[in-house]
Amino acid sequence: MAMGYADQAVDVARTRAQRLDRKSLEYSADYQSLYGALLLRGAVAAAERGDRGSATELLDEAEQAARMIGRDANHQWTAFGPTNVLLHRVSISTTLGDAGAALAYARAIDIDGIDVRERQAIFWVDVARACEQWNKYPQAYPALRTAEELAPEEIRTRPTVRALVGRIQRQDVRGELRGLSELATRVGARP
Numbered sequence: 001m002a003m004g005y006a007d008q009a010v011d012v013a014r015t016r017a018q019r020l021d022r023k024s025l026e027y028s029a030d031y032q033s034l035y036g037a038l039l040l041r042g043a044v045a046a047a048e049r050g051d052r053g054s055a056t057e058l059l060d061e062a063e064q065a066a067r068m069i070g071r072d073a074n075h076q077w078t079a080f081g082p083t084n085v086l087l088h089r090v091s092i093s094t095t096l097g098d099a100g101a102a103l104a105y106a107r108a109i110d111i112d113g114i115d116v117r118e119r120q121a122i123f124w125v126d127v128a129r130a131c132e133q134w135n136k137y138p139q140a141y142p143a144l145r146t147a148e149e150l151a152p153e154e155i156r157t158r159p160t161v162r163a164l165v166g167r168i169q170r171q172d173v174r175g176e177l178r179g180l181s182e183l184a185t186r187v188g189a190r191p
Contacts, residue, residue, distance in 0.1 A: 027068060033075035036065035040080075040088045047095040055092050059085065072113065079116070083109060087119070091126045099133035102126065121151035125161060132164060137171045140164070141180060148183065156187050165189035 043058035063085045072081030086109050093102035106127050114120050124147035131140035144165065148155045155161050165180075166189040172180055184191070 029069050029073060030075045032065045032068045033073065033078040033080040036062045036069075036080045036085070037078040039065065040084070043088060043092055044095075047092040050096070052096055055096065059089055059092065062088070079119070083113060087114075087123055087126075090123065090130070094126050094129045094133065097133060099130040102130035103134075106130070118151045118154045121147040121154050123147075124150065125155065125158070125164070129160070129164060132167060135171075137168050138177065140168055141172075141177045141183075144168075144183065145179070148186070152186075158187075162187050162189045166191060 039058045039062035043055045043062065046052075046054035046058060063082070066080065066082045066085045069075070069081055072079075072083045074080075078084075086105055089105040090102045090109070093099070093105060106123070109123065111120055111123060114123070124143045128140040128143035128147065131137070131143060144155070144161065147161075165184050165187050168177070169180055169184050169189060169191040175181075183189075
């Protein structure tokens with residue numbers, strides 16, 4: 001995926017998940033976590049290439065694996081569980097341009113239940129992206145500020161955030177979003 005080969009990434013995730021499925025005789029939490037994490041990576045790759053059907057199919061399969069585990073956990077260091085599937089649904093919905101679905105999924109997440117601050121921050125970036133898609137710039141900006149408060153180093157280095165802040169800045173022609181220009185400077189955004 002990082003090299004820009006989303007098609008191959010989807011195929012690798014599916015193939016490896018199927019191989020796990022065939023080889024596993026027991027459906028342990030470790031197995032379900034590895035299986036589900038592979039499916040989520042495949043869903044992200046499918047969304048990045050605009051393949052809504054594959055992304056949805058892989059997300060639904062991952063959700064079934066999460067249900068088998070029954071709770072959020074960190075088996076095999078995957079941080080896989082029902083909340084992680086929801087977080088991916090928010091991100092993937094946003095990637096596919098489904099801002100309404102993304103925000104609906106976001107409302108179902110207990111953000112305080114997520115232990116990793118960087119993951120909370122990425123959630124807020126996804127919320128900001130969804131708000132921006134709906135031209136709700138005043139709501140997108142506080143979500144970005146929350147993300148920055150949680151994990152400034154994570155936010156300040158992301159090209160996605162830089163571009164998003166630049167777009168919000170261009171829309172804030174009256175300068176109503178207090179502190180936006182400072183945020184833009186911190187992330188290196190240009191209006």
